[in-house]
Amino acid sequence: MSTQHRERLIADEEKFIFTRSAEVTSELTVLEDEIREVPDFQPATVDERENFPQRKNGVI
Structure with a gap:
C-alpha cells in the first residue's frame, strides 16, 4: 500500500x-431535551441505577 493511499x-x-x-452528539441532545420536557422527571440515583433489576440479569 502506498503512502499516499494510506494517508x-x-x-x-x-x-x-x-x-x-x-x-x-446531535441525537443525544435531542433525547436530553425530550427528557427535560417530561413533567417531574428526576434522574435515577447511583443506587437506583446499580439496583435496576434488568441490568442485574443482563437484559439491558
Missing part, C-alpha cells in the same frame, strides 16, 4: 469518525 484511507476514517460523532 487517504486515514483521512477518510477520520472524516467518518468526526461525522458519526456529530450525529451521536
